[in-house]
Amino acid sequence: MNRLQQLFRDKKDICSVYFTAGYPNLEDTMPVLQALEDGGADLVELGMPFSDPLADGPTIQASSEKALENGMSIKKLFEQIKDMRKTISMPVVLMGYFNPVFKYGVNEFITRCQEVGVDGLILPDLPFDEYREKYQQLFEEAAIANIFLITPQTSNERIKLIDSNSRSFIYVVSSASVTGAKKDVEQKQIDYFTRVNSLGLTAPRVIGFGISNRSTFNTACQYASGAIIGSAFVKLLAEHGADAGKIEEFIKNIK
Amino acid sequence: MSNQNNYQADDNGMYGQFGGAYIPEMLYPNIENLKKVYKEIIASDSFQKEYKALLKDYVGRPSPLYYAARLSEKYQTNIYLKREDLNHTGAHKINNTVGQILIAKHMGKDRIIAETGAGQHGVATATACALMGLKCVVYMGEVDIKRQAPNVARMKMLGAEVVAATSGSRTLKDATNEALRDWICNPEDTFYLIGSVVGPHPYPDMVARLQAVISEEIKQQITEKTNKDYPDYVIACVGGGSNAAGSFYHFLDDQRVKLIAVEASGMGVDSGETAATIALGDKGIIHGSLTFLMQSDDGQITEPYSISAGLDYPGIGPQHAHLFDTGRATFLSATDNESLDAALQLTKLEGIIPALESAHALAALNKMKFKPDDSVVITVSGRGDKDMATYMERFDF
Numbered sequence: 001m002n003r004l005q006q007l008f009r010d011k012k013d014i015c016s017v018y019f020t021a022g023y024p025n026l027e028d029t030m031p032v033l034q035a036l037e038d039g040g041a042d043l044v045e046l047g048m049p050f051s052d053p054l055a056d057g058p059t060i061q062a063s064s065e066k067a068l069e070n071g072m073s074i075k076k077l078f079e080q081i082k083d084m085r086k087t088i089s090m091p092v093v094l095m096g097y098f099n100p101v102f103k104y105g106v107n108e109f110i111t112r113c114q115e116v117g118v119d120g121l122i123l124p125d126l127p128f129d130e131y132r133e134k135y136q137q138l139f140e141e142a143a144i145a146n147i148f149l150i151t152p153q154t155s156n157e158r159i160k161l162i163d164s165n166s167r168s169f170i171y172v173v174s175s176a177s178v179t180g181a182k183k184d185v186e187q188k189q190i191d192y193f194t195r196v197n198s199l200g201l202t203a204p205r206v207i208g209f210g211i212s213n214r215s216t217f218n219t220a221c222q223y224a225s226g227a228i229i230g231s232a233f234v235k236l237l238a239e240h241g242a243d244a245g246k247i248e249e250f251i252k253n254i255k
Numbered sequence: 256m257s258n259q260n261n262y263q264a265d266d267n268g269m270y271g272q273f274g275g276a277y278i279p280e281m282l283y284p285n286i287e288n289l290k291k292v293y294k295e296i297i298a299s300d301s302f303q304k305e306y307k308a309l310l311k312d313y314v315g316r317p318s319p320l321y322y323a324a325r326l327s328e329k330y331q332t333n334i335y336l337k338r339e340d341l342n343h344t345g346a347h348k349i350n351n352t353v354g355q356i357l358i359a360k361h362m363g364k365d366r367i368i369a370e371t372g373a374g375q376h377g378v379a380t381a382t383a384c385a386l387m388g389l390k391c392v393v394y395m396g397e398v399d400i401k402r403q404a405p406n407v408a409r410m411k412m413l414g415a416e417v418v419a420a421t422s423g424s425r426t427l428k429d430a431t432n433e434a435l436r437d438w439i440c441n442p443e444d445t446f447y448l449i450g451s452v453v454g455p456h457p458y459p460d461m462v463a464r465l466q467a468v469i470s471e472e473i474k475q476q477i478t479e480k481t482n483k484d485y486p487d488y489v490i491a492c493v494g495g496g497s498n499a500a501g502s503f504y505h506f507l508d509d510q511r512v513k514l515i516a517v518e519a520s521g522m523g524v525d526s527g528e529t530a531a532t533i534a535l536g537d538k539g540i541i542h543g544s545l546t547f548l549m550q551s552d553d554g555q556i557t558e559p560y561s562i563s564a565g566l567d568y569p570g571i572g573p574q575h576a577h578l579f580d581t582g583r584a585t586f587l588s589a590t591d592n593e594s595l596d597a598a599l600q601l602t603k604l605e606g607i608i609p610a611l612e613s614a615h616a617l618a619a620l621n622k623m624k625f626k627p628d629d630s631v632v633i634t635v636s637g638r639g640d641k642d643m644a645t646y647m648e649r650f651d652f
Contacts, residue, residue, distance in 0.1 A: 051555040051557075052542075052556050053432075054542075058422070061422045062422075065423065074554070099541070099550070100554030102540060102554065125278055150280060151280055151283075153281070154283070173280070176441070
């Protein structure tokens with residue numbers, strides 16, 4: 001059983017945190033990851049910055065831009081996290097856009113993920129059909145979970161298809177928005193979560209986009225195995241940097 | 256070997272190994288929906304009737320195919336200019352916006368969004384929206400807004416809201432990202448009107464079909480003007496590549512016609528200040544399409560440079576990538592200076608001030624050898640009014 005499977009078997013109300021690698025300073029990646037582990041986060045989405053992050057709102061865009069200015073790259077990321085499994089036990093998922101992975105070489109990228117102990121990937125602009133045709137075998141042989149997104153506009157039929165090809169959780173995008181949209185959870189979102197839950201899916205779901213505090217986190221956890229906090233955490237890093245105390249406090253305030 | 260559909264998109268929007276729809280799931284339903292209906296709408300009688308009527312009476316088509324006698328004499332061949340510069344709003348862009356507006360209307364969308372670099376596509380979109388009474392939001396890089404004040408004013412006068420893209424390099428590629436973000440957030444009522452043969456499938460194919468009127472007319476006009484029913488050469492400039500796609504469309508399967516695409520090499524292909532995407536030859540994914548693009552070793556998309564705002568896009572339409580890959584089209588490039596010279600030459604010899612984009616196509620004349628009985632068609636994609644500030648500065652007028 002891999003780290004992701006174990007997490008979803010053993011825990012509920014999973015607190016998942018996104019942050020951008022190499023932000024706010026180039027060498028902050030490991031200190032932030034360690035502080036999240038120590039502070040009690042259950043799962044991390046480690047963002048690989050991209051020049052054109054079209055599904056992201058202003059906060060994560062700005063963090064990506066800064067990280068790239070700092071000199072962040074995929075090569076650098078693998079150097080930074082090469083020994084992470086000595087001290088990090090929670091699952092770590094890399095999240096980013098497909099072009100840098102394509103440029104790096106998908107085969108090589110997957111091999112490196114396996115070597116350093118990355119558990120899964122979220123590549124929102126890698127099309128589902130292309131994944132199945134060209135990469136599914138590669139990912140599955142390396143035991144790297146490809147994590148798909150669903151949105152309020154995704155049809156039930158497509159959700160079921162995605163479910164049957166998921167080897168870990170499904171990322172439930174809470175509303176038609178980019179990351180960092182600041183809203184309370186509305187009734188139509190609840191209706192959507194309820195619809196998804198009625199489909200008898202086998203993969204666990206984690207809700208993301210618009211989860212920023214204890215209240216939205218708790219609401220999301222009523223309808224899924226957990227929730228992902230992204231922009232709100234990146235804002236904390238923008239303000240305080242890789243301050244372990246502040247990061248632990250942030251997690252305690254959510255959970 | 257000549258398969259009728261060799262150079263066109265397959266059902267997945269692939270041109271050989273290029274194209275596709277590399278989009279986040281949030282955009283999937285929008286794209287799927289458009290993919291399902293666009294061909295049917297374009298083929299329908301009601302669309303064709305309305306589109307053709309607008310092209311004729313509103314855009315002013317057919318645009319002339321003009322025999323440029325003095326230019327022909329200089330190059331010892333027969334040069335014909337396809338005068339897209341004479342269209343309403345001054346460029347070929349309007350062919351596409353009028354067509355997509357009708358598609359949007361057929362789909363029941365009442366809010367139109369668009370990206371623009373220099374503002375030409377923004378103006379063409381705002382024009383079509385004013386014509387149809389639809390709400391129009393144009394995303395434009397903050398840097399471009401400052402550089403292109405007259406076009407910003409035109410869009411505003413036409414009733415469009417111009418929104419500054421303040422992320423990244425604050426130019427065309429960032430405006431495109433902002434438009435895509437808007438579409439993610441407004442999937443129900445909004446139609447994204449892309450200005451070139453770029454973006455996820457079905458945009459490259461849809462835009463090429465709407466610009467295909469250019470080559471449809473060339474074919475007919477060249478038959479009337481020469482003793483052959485085809486030209487020997489068709490030359491067009493290429494940034495994203497919509498005027499080239501339209502100029503080539505009906506000749507793709509006619510191997511007698513040599514297709515020449517001219518990229519903008521800015522200060523030179525190897526100068527680091529260029530937009531010659533094909534010449535640099537790096538594959539990757541930009542704005543939902545697998546194609547050639549300008550990127551760093553880490554796969555970050557880099558900022559292109561050209562004196563021509565309409566050609567400084569870091570990618571190129573996937574069909575052009577395929578035409579290059581298969582050798583069907585020849586890709587040349589022209590520098591800023593070569594294009595400025597070509598613009599001045601056309602002005603002096605023919606009394607036509609071309610857009611800087613079109614000047615790149617004209618610059619190809621100095622890079623090629625023609626026979627005295629060849630017929631050479633060059634698409635003048637737009638007029639030079641918008642570039643007068645550059646011409647004034649460079650030529651000291």
